[in-house]
Amino acid sequence: MDGGGHRLKVGVVVFPGSNCDRDALHAARLAGAETLSLWHEQTDLHGADALILPGGFAYGDYLRAGALARFSPIMGAVSDHAARGGLVLGICNGFQILAEAGLVPGALVRNASLRFEHRWIRLRVERRDTPFTSAVPDGMTLRMPVAHGEGCYVLPAADLRSLEERRGVLFRYAAPEGNPNGSAHDIAGVIDQAGNVCGLMPHPERASEAVLGSDDGLLLLRSLVASAAAAVAVPA
């Protein structure tokens, strides 16, 4: 891609019940990456430079969304990758899994409406100095869909304050559609303290081509791919 001989590789983890993995692979390719699927029973990332945990209903969402997937064999390698500073993006169910695993703060509980909310929303991007948002033009709100039953972001009040203080909120639901699920502080996505793990409930991969109604989501994938490529280019 850049003549450096290494095309950036995005790995998409596939859990039993993932259903947005192919969309994520497609969007990552549109963003310029090589891609590979990583079955959850593997313990090796096969050279993936960045990871996406896709949407779906891993393990049928039994017990709590993400609670069982968190113990899949691959999650050890995902944690190690994150601990080394590798990029991890969790989308929808992937966000729920990251939250259950403690890789991002918070918990996602049943929507306040008690309904499965599937519709187009708008996102305010709170920070552009992260590997997940660097390609988003200043001041632009992103249009993409949500589709979830358990997307209400919850965190004890003291933790919520420290999350806000350290600027851990990356995305908030914005007008006119507003907050679809009752999330605290309209939180749609967060970033971990180290700044290399991000989870969000909306689906950027479902808004990655104009024909889908929006290609705003591709900006997040492009940010991820460019940031991971820049990290790979730095000699160890």
Next chain:
Amino acid sequence: MAEFRFCVSVMPKPGILDPQGRAVEGSLPYLGVDSVSSVRIGRRVELTVEAATESGARTIVERLADDLLANPLIEAWTAEAIV
């Protein structure tokens, strides 16, 4: 080794929104009941543990409750031995 049966009750912590409980509460007027409030909905898990002693079995149950059955951010649990 013996078998010990336990029940783990998992409940949303106070202050955590419980939309299911609220929905059930909201339907009570249709039953003509106006004397019930604070409905909270949780989960009950029953399981059998093979261990040498009941306290050994309880240690395993407590680990499962902490790590898997409940999310400590939003839920609290209690465990009791049952027959």
